[in-house]
């Protein structure tokens with residue numbers, strides 16, 4: 368039985384996680400339990416269930432059924448330090464609900480200025496209307512971060528690498544500062560997933576993911592999650608129930624299916640992204656490649672220290688491009704679709720204006736060349752990397768036609 372005590376590797380965990388026999392029966396995957404009403408054996412049974420509130424207790428559809436429980440349980444098992452996981456109908460819903468779980472009117476929130484734009488929009492929009500003030504901080508400036516705290520600061524929102532611009536933050540150092548000031552640390556860990564970065568082991572209290580990306584992995588579902596230790600898990604769960612969040616069992620089954628192959632997909636797309644990043648760096652048309660997995664990137668040392676994996680997402684800017692030339696470039700791509708989201712099996716390209724990747728702190732970030740401004744983000748999928756590079760090559764050659 369000594370085998371049971373040996374910690375299992377992440378690949379083995381991805382295969383085994385959440386597969387309880389009482390939820391799956393004799394088959395490998397939990398069936399899709401479509402359910403609103405749950406039937407009780409007796410009035411005494413109904414009363415007894417009322418007292419408990421945990422996954423595994425049949426109650427009513429809004430608290431899920433075995434398909435959703437199996438997914439939440441699997442995500443908890445692969446998230447070191449987590450007591451439980453709450454599911455949400457999208458990543459954006461997870462972000463808003465996690466913030467609402469820890470903040471109240473009069474509080475101040477600090478937000479990393481390179482965070483996903485809809486997260487900043489939630490902070491400066493609905494949270495403001497509910498009496499919460501938000502201050503953005505430069506994720507690379509620790510002194511300014513510390514100086515931004517006041518007595519009302521109750522929570523800090525991190526995202527690393529930052530959306531679009533990919534700066535890696537020193538999360539252990541920043542989360543330690545937040546803790547000293549009595550603030551809750553939340554992080555959007557969609558980029559790395561727990562396979563690449565374990566936030567709860569690096570000082571964060573709550574970790575949020577858009578499952579739409581790597582976990583789903585096939586561009587056909589929307590979902591989000593938040594995981595935490597015992598203290599914050601209860602609050603997350605209660606807040607989600609009060610907000611009425613529930614995910615469909617069909618989507619939960621798809622997400623579970625995606626989760627089983629997430630490790631090999633991420634390994635493959637990471638490899639492809641590093642190759643593409645190196646190739647782009649060698650091109651005279653390109654000013655700046657943002658890919659922390661690549662040696663030489665400004666965030667590479669921190670990434671190597673804290674991360675155990677990456678993903679297929681990277682960004683770059685053109686040296687002397689025009690908006691029209693950049694549009695020609697993405698239009699000329701054959702293997703890269705133009706669209707939002709990422710983490711699917713297919714490659715995608717999305718243009719962004721670098722100046723709009725921030726709300727408050729100075730542009731360009733330190734270390735960037737002047738003039739860097741026209742950005743493109745690539746999500747590298749599972750195609751042959753040589754084909755992707757050939758496609759980028761022909762599109763670059765046509766952008767000034």
Ligand SMILES: *Cc1c(COP(=O)(O)O)cnc(C)c1O
Pocket residue numbers: 457458459460483530555557558576577578579580589590591708
């Ligand atoms: C896509 C994304 C989200 C939002 O997820 P949805 O499932 O699309 O609502 C949150 N954070 C990051 C970093 C994302 O890329």
